[in-house]
Amino acid sequence: xxxxxxxxxxxxxxxxxxxxxxxxxxxxxxxxxxxxxxxxxxxxxxxxxxxxxxxxxxxxxxxxxxxxxxxxxxxxxxxxxxxxxxxxxxxxxxxxx
Amino acid sequence: xxxxxxxxxxxxxxxxxxxxxxxxxxxxxxxxxxxxxxxxxxxxxxxxxxxxxxxxxxxxxxxxxxxxxxxxxxxxxxxxxxxxxxxxxxxxxxxxxxxxxxxxxxxxxxxxxxxxxxxxxxxxxxx
Amino acid sequence: xxxxxxxxxxxxxxxxxxxxxxxxxxxxxxxxxxxxxxxxxxxxxxxxxxxxxxxxxxxxxxxxxxxxxxxxxxxxxxxxxxxxxxxxxxxxxxxxxxxxxxxxxxxxxxxxxxxxxxxxxxxxxxxxxxxxxxxxxxxxxxxxxxxxxxxxxxxxxxxxxxxxxxxxxxxxxxxxxxxxxxxxxxxxxxxxxxxxxxxxxxxxxxxxxxxxxxxxxxxxxxxxxxxxxxxxxxxxxxxxxxxxxxxxxxxxxxxxxxxxxxxxxxxxxxxxxxxxxxxxxxxxxxxxxxxxxxxxxxxxxxxxxxxxxxxxxxxxxxxxxxxxxxxxxxxxxxxxxxxxxxxxxxxxxxxxxxxxxxxxxxxxxxxxxxxxxxxxxxxxxxxxxxxxxxxxxxxxxxxxxxxxxxxxxxxxxxxxxxxxxxxxxxxxxxxxxxxxxxxxxxxxxxxxxxxxxxxxxxxxxxxxxxxxxxxxxxxxxxxxxxxxxxxxxxxxxxxxxxxxxxxxxxxxxxxxxxxxxxxxxxxxxxxxxxxxxxxxxxxxxxxxxxxxxxxxxxxxxxxxxxxxxxxxxxxxxxxxxxxxxxxxxxxxxxxxxxxxxxxxxxxxxxxxxxxxxxxxxxxxxxxxxxxxxxxxxxxxxxxxx
Ligand code: SF4
Ligand code: SF4
Numbered sequence: 001x002x003x004x005x006x007x008x009x010x011x012x013x014x015x016x017x018x019x020x021x022x023x024x025x026x027x028x029x030x031x032x033x034x035x036x037x038x039x040x041x042x043x044x045x046x047x048x049x050x051x052x053x054x055x056x057x058x059x060x061x062x063x064x065x066x067x068x069x070x071x072x073x074x075x076x077x078x079x080x081x082x083x084x085x086x087x088x089x090x091x092x093x094x095x096x097x
Numbered sequence: 098x099x100x101x102x103x104x105x106x107x108x109x110x111x112x113x114x115x116x117x118x119x120x121x122x123x124x125x126x127x128x129x130x131x132x133x134x135x136x137x138x139x140x141x142x143x144x145x146x147x148x149x150x151x152x153x154x155x156x157x158x159x160x161x162x163x164x165x166x167x168x169x170x171x172x173x174x175x176x177x178x179x180x181x182x183x184x185x186x187x188x189x190x191x192x193x194x195x196x197x198x199x200x201x202x203x204x205x206x207x208x209x210x211x212x213x214x215x216x217x218x219x220x221x222x223x224x
Numbered sequence: 225x226x227x228x229x230x231x232x233x234x235x236x237x238x239x240x241x242x243x244x245x246x247x248x249x250x251x252x253x254x255x256x257x258x259x260x261x262x263x264x265x266x267x268x269x270x271x272x273x274x275x276x277x278x279x280x281x282x283x284x285x286x287x288x289x290x291x292x293x294x295x296x297x298x299x300x301x302x303x304x305x306x307x308x309x310x311x312x313x314x315x316x317x318x319x320x321x322x323x324x325x326x327x328x329x330x331x332x333x334x335x336x337x338x339x340x341x342x343x344x345x346x347x348x349x350x351x352x353x354x355x356x357x358x359x360x361x362x363x364x365x366x367x368x369x370x371x372x373x374x375x376x377x378x379x380x381x382x383x384x385x386x387x388x389x390x391x392x393x394x395x396x397x398x399x400x401x402x403x404x405x406x407x408x409x410x411x412x413x414x415x416x417x418x419x420x421x422x423x424x425x426x427x428x429x430x431x432x433x434x435x436x437x438x439x440x441x442x443x444x445x446x447x448x449x450x451x452x453x454x455x456x457x458x459x460x461x462x463x464x465x466x467x468x469x470x471x472x473x474x475x476x477x478x479x480x481x482x483x484x485x486x487x488x489x490x491x492x493x494x495x496x497x498x499x500x501x502x503x504x505x506x507x508x509x510x511x512x513x514x515x516x517x518x519x520x521x522x523x524x525x526x527x528x529x530x531x532x533x534x535x536x537x538x539x540x541x542x543x544x545x546x547x548x549x550x551x552x553x554x555x556x557x558x559x560x561x562x563x564x565x566x567x568x569x570x571x572x573x574x575x576x577x578x579x580x581x582x583x584x585x586x587x588x589x590x591x592x593x594x595x596x597x598x599x600x601x602x603x604x605x606x607x608x609x610x611x612x613x614x615x616x617x618x619x620x621x622x623x624x625x626x627x628x629x630x631x632x633x634x635x636x637x638x639x640x641x642x643x644x645x646x647x648x649x650x651x652x653x654x655x656x657x658x659x660x661x662x663x664x665x666x667x668x669x670x671x672x673x674x675x676x677x678x679x680x681x682x683x684x685x686x687x688x689x690x691x692x693x694x695x696x697x698x699x700x701x702x703x704x705x706x707x708x709x710x711x712x713x714x715x716x717x718x719x720x721x722x723x724x725x726x727x728x729x730x731x732x733x734x735x736x737x738x739x740x741x742x743x744x745x746x747x748x749x750x751x752x753x754x755x756x757x758x759x760x761x762x763x764x765x766x767x768x769x770x771x772x773x774x775x776x777x778x779x780x781x782x783x784x785x786x787x788x789x790x791x792x793x794x795x796x797x798x799x800x801x802x803x804x805x806x807x808x809x810x811x812x813x814x815x816x817x818x819x820x821x822x823x824x825x826x827x828x829x830x831x832x833x834x835x836x837x838x839x840x841x842x843x844x845x846x847x848x849x850x851x852x853x854x855x856x857x858x859x860x861x862x863x864x865x
Contacts, residue, residue, distance in 0.1 A: 014474055014478070016463065016467075016471055016474050016475060016498065017462070017463025017464070017466070017467045017471040017498065018214060018462040018463045018466070018467075019463075020498075020499045021201060021203050021214070021216045021217075021466075022214060022215050022216055022217065023217060024201070024216075024217035024218055024219050024220050025219075025220045025223050026223070026224065026497055026499045026500070049215070049217070050215070051214075051215035052215075055214065055215070066456070066457055066458065066459050067459050068459055070475065070478045070479065072478050072804070075803060075804065075805050076804065076805050077480065077660065077708070077804050077805060077806050078478055078479050078480065078804060093478065095474055095475065095478045097459065097463060097471065097474075097475060110507075110508050111508065111509070112508075112509075113508075113509035113510055113511035113515075113518070113519065113521065114510060114511060115511035115512065115513065115514055115515050116321070116513055116514060117296060117514045117515075117516075120295075120296055120513075120514055121296065123431075124434075124437070124441075127431065128437070129434065129437020129438060129440075129441065130431075130433060130434060130437060131228075131431040131432050131433040131434045131437075132294055132295050132296070132431065132432045132434070133328070133429075133430065133431035133432070134328070135328070135428075135429040135430075136431075142380065143380060143381065145371070145374065145380070147403075147404070147537075148507075148523070148535070150510075162441075164445075173296070173448075173514075173516075175509075175511070175515070175516055175517060175518040175519075176509050176518045176519065177518075202499075202502045202503045202506060203466055203502065205506060205507065205508055205509075206466050206506070206508070206509045206518055206519035206522065207465075207466070207509075207518045207519065211453070211518075212453065213453050213454045214453070214462065219499070219503060221503065224497070224499065224500045224503065
């Protein structure tokens with residue numbers, strides 16, 4: 001089967017407090033191949049900002065305990081992403097802090 | 098490190114005026130019986146306009162209360178303004194801090210070697 | 225007796241006669257109510273009854289340090305207390321160094337009585353205490369007052385509590401302003417102004433004694449781990465240590481917590497950015513006494529452009545959440561606003577919410593230029609906002625109406641404007657969201673001190689995953705964590721109130737209630753016991769907090785407050801947060817209150833503590849008082865207007 005090229009999705013990312021110190025910037029837009037999840041996003045982050053992943057996903061630590069990711073999606077109540085497998089959707093606004 | 102090791106101030110700009118050093122030193126001098134910043138080997142002078150805090154250190158003796166090699170005034174200094182080292186190391190650390198605070202405004206508030214997380218220069222053009 | 229921790233002395237100053245006296249602190253009160261916030265209410269309950277009006281001679285103004293003040297746990301925290309102009313507890317905490325100096329001077333409490341005929345100020349240098357003429361200070365702003373006192377006394381390290389123009393002009397919720405731009409005690413500045421007490425300056429040189437130094441040091445090092453950047457397990461600490469409450473700007477926005485345009489909207493873009501603020505305006509750290517965070521407090525300065533030259537100290541610039549409330553996007557305006565509030569001792573929440581209310585009324589056509597001294601008053605007009613702030617401070621024109629507080633202003637304007645006045649017990653909100661955090665709705669509603677989130681900080685329940693196994697908590701962490709459900713919020717909020725009352729009475733800074741220090745109170749108990757030499761157990765310790773809150777409740781009950789007064793603005797009960805699709809709270813508030821009063825042992829219909837509840841806490845003096853006054857026979861309506 002020749003499946004069509006996966007369409008990219010765009011998410012908007014904000015960095016707050018210490019995380020902005022790590023990235024040197026406060027916001028950016030990121031494209032990901034569909035289907036995308038939080039773990040894929042962390043891959044991109046780790047590539048751009050080495051040392052990013054361990055802060056959010058410490059080896060042997062508990063995901064999302066000493067840091068947090070808030071997701072705002074399409075006018076719905078925001079929620080914290082606690083599962084690396086959480087799917088991401090086009091237009092999501094993700095705030096890392 | 099080779100020279101004489103002593104307590105030094107990295108920069109007055111890094112002193113928050115918290116008086117933690119002063120207060121803990123008084124605890125050492127009072128042999129743990131209480132806190133009395135008036136009786137301390139460090140005094141924090143605040144200038145009349147309130148724009149600067151200046152630590153004055155008057156301590157020649159070995160500290161009675163050390164932790165991981167640092168005297169308690171240095172241990173409790175939250176910004177890293179106080180340092181326990183020799184002159185040579187002090188100079189190189191000062192240079193390191195000067196550069197870091199140009200690159201990343203966070204380091205107006207703490208010395209870079211006390212900051213345990215990864216950091217990058219701030220991209221000011223994107224703000 | 226020998227006191228450790230506590231200084232053991234109360235300083236009384238009668239402004240009418242000029243009499244200054246000291247007395248021994250009541251050990252029974254100290255044991256039962258700890259200090260600071262707790263001791264203050266113990267004294268106020270006994271000394272200022274319901275027959276005394278807020279502006280009567282008999283109202284008192286109490287400044288409390290506590291047993292751990294002057295040690296590195298105290299962080300300069302002071303609690304100021306009076307009978308608020310609305311008759312609830314005008315209580316507030318402030319940081320800086322003032323309170324530590326009061327302890328070093330040898331006092332736990334300062335009680336100010338009666339009124340002066342002409343403006344006076346009080347100087348305390350250890351045992352030397354004197355009232356001085358303040359005609360040269362009156363009419364000056366708080367920073368000028370500090371500078372003049374410093375010059376006059378020649379004491380460089382003197383710390384000053386003062387009133388600004390808002391207090392002198394008796395603006396409803398004026399605060400007491402401390403050095404380093406700390407402020408606290410909404411309504412205390414109003415009463416201080418009414419008493420014509422311009423300032424209290426203090427410098428001490430004595431010792432705060434510690435009963436068991438080795439134990440205290442060990443307990444402190446253990447406490448300190450929570451704030452050590454290398455070891456902290458709390459997501460808040462690393463960012464809060466440098467960005468303070470500014471880190472909340474985006475978080476509030478993303479969660480729909482902002483009160484944009486008088487809480488008509490829950491999203492405000494573009495939001496002011498904390499990093500931009502740090503880069504452009506932050507100069508260096510500036511902390512309260514022994515604060516373990518490197519730079520929760522910072523010095524700021526506008527170096528160029530609009531409002532260049534403004535400089536000061538802050539923990540939360542900007543009251544930056546002011547920006548969405550009135551719809552402005554400019555840091556210089558927000559910083560200018562902060563500076564105006566600091567100099568005048570004006571309560572920023574009163575200014576923000578009363579002007580936002582006026583803006584909403586203006587846009588809805590309820591008021592027009594004939595009400596606003598000819599001004600257009602629309603959301604987003606930063607200059608109009610600042611002009612109106614100035615008018616409130618000086619009680620000019622429309623500002624004179626807003627100076628009464630938003631609830632009273634709405635009563636005067638009428639025409640349905642009451643609906644848009646965001647206040648609780650007649651006092652403006654303080655930026656805490658409610659519709660997406662039911663614990664916050666309940667916490668604000670039942671507060672004895674008007675809207676004040678520091679009484680149940682932090683506003684978010686602990687993540688159940690952070691609670692150590694086997695830890696016994698008096699609420700269900702999983703239910704509590706469901707923040708848009710009323711489930712188990714009564715027990716959660718009760719626990720928050722009682723435990724935080726302890727921290728504010730030791731005292732320490734509520735921002736220290738992080739990680740396990742917000743859940744496990746054994747570290748706090750060990751700090752208290754090792755410092756004071758007391759040896760109570762954990763149950764006894766928590767009961768002190770319960771006792772404090774019950775006495776605070778008894779105080780406002782005696783003033784006539786009842787269940788119906790424990791409420792939140794109609795907007796939160798009836799309107800959704802549209803941008804985040806969050807429904808209004810509706811009946812859930814009353815459900816949570818049923819739950820709360822029940823776990824408290826308070827009567828469900830009236831919110832009056834039951835006799836057995838008070839007796840169980842050793843508050844038999846309150847029982848006798850309530851009987852004598854027939855409080856339990858009163859109706860659900862209560863007695864205050
Ligand atoms: S080294 Fe010890 S004795 Fe000397 S100033 Fe520091 S705390 Fe005081
Ligand atoms: S502990 Fe450090 S920051 Fe605090 S007053 Fe002393 S030198 Fe300054």
